[in-house]
Amino acid sequence: MRAAVYHRFGGPENVRVEETPRPTVGPDDVLIRVQTSTVSAADHRARSREVPRGLGLLAATGIGLLRPKRRVLGMDAAGIVEAVGTDVTRIAPGDEVIAMLGANFGGHAEYARVRQGDAIARKPRNMTFEDAVTLVFGGLTARGFLKQADLAPGAAVLVNGASGAVGTAAVQLAADAGAHVTGVCSAANLDLVTSLGAQRVIDYTTEDFTAEAATYDVIVDCVGNAPFARVRHLLRPRGALLLVITDLPGLLLAPVRSRRTGHLVTAEVGKSTAEDLAVLVDLAEAGHYRAVRDRTYDLADIAEAHRFVDTGRKRGNVVLRLTGEQPAPSSTAQQTEEASS
Known part of the structure; x- marks a missing residue:
């Protein structure tokens, strides 16, 4: 072959x-x-x-x-x-x-x-x-992280790196769960991320999302530049920081920070299953998940x-x-x- x-x-x-x-x-x-x-x-x-x-x-x-x-x-x-x-x-x-x-x-x-x-x-x-x-790489990665968090309807979710493979999946899955989604990407991708379900988009080239007063129930970092120390003040009580990309200190300290702060901090996606993939297929067939x-x-x-x-x-x-x-x-x-x- x-x-x-x-x-x-x-x-x-x-x-x-x-x-x-x-x-x-x-x-x-x-x-x-x-x-x-x-x-x-x-x-x-x-x-x-x-x-x-x-x-x-x-x-x-x-x-x-x-x-x-x-x-x-x-x-x-x-x-x-x-x-x-x-x-x-x-x-x-x-x-x-x-x-x-x-x-x-x-x-x-x-x-x-x-x-x-x-x-x-x-x-x-x-x-x-x-x-x-x-649906597979981005969808399963986003689902693996998001299902560890409490994504109740109305939850505030920020997706850092919202225009990549995992980011576009995370925006869609969070929006489908009824969350209020804020995406962080460049201005060139604003229309795309908005069309996927983000109610608000922050252009990282002109704004620093960590300098804002807004707080979130879930932050999904698909870039690797939003470690716990930088975004802790943005997390609501018992909020979750999902580190799709992180360095060795972030990986090792995630469980420690979870125990000490009451936040969920994780860099573990978990094992992808056939059931997870079937959920994505069902969403796609229902028109709730776009490629x-x-x-x-x-x-x-x-x-x-x-x-x-x-x-x-x-x-x-x-x-x-x-x-x-x-x-x-x-x-x-x-x-x-x-x-x-």
Whole structure:
């Protein structure tokens, strides 16, 4: 099969398309003929080894010290089930599915393998493969953090980094739960974030959200620049700080701060489940969760996809297409046009 492979850490030029063995299928395995995956911030970090302060050695245990442990990146996949193991009962060949591969990676290949007990679900019937795959990485990450907080209707939620893959998912999930959502992003993404359900948007290039008098029940930091010490005064009593990105001190001190302050401070997303993914699929089919797709690249252009993700300016998701079909129009462009009409 064709796969995007990297043999050393570094820049996008290290990722190349090569022929690799197709994964074998064990009794509990599902083999997916991948149609689409995403090139995420996690792929950027794994390839470049650019990780938050103090996390280099910890990251090395997962991605490798001197050479990559897993040479095919891609934490998610959308595709068609090619084969299943003898013990698999709830998924059958021919099913159209989306799946979270997680730290095992492998989505940037024509075939990917997951276990039936992993986060795998039938894709939304009203979405293309290009859009459906955007539910997985960002959606599951946002859901994993938000379900730890008390998201009662009317709760005040701030999403820092509201225009990225996790941020756009967090805005939508919080808004669907009845929260009053404030998004922090650049002015260029104001219309997008508002269209996803944010009642207010703060332009970080002209305003410092930490200098305001507003307080919040939940703060979701998808950027890594809102540590507890900087935003504690913004948290209401028993409020939650969800650290999607943090450094080693933030990771180690989170449980200590939770015990001492009465706030929930966490950098743990928890294990993604098939049930979590099914919730996202149900929301998408009901029209309560929209795909946010910046652009789509062919597998042959994988290095260019990495270069774009490296800029840190993507809106929502960057999709990687493993088939030869033409992509649907960018979901971001469609949504912006619809919002202005």
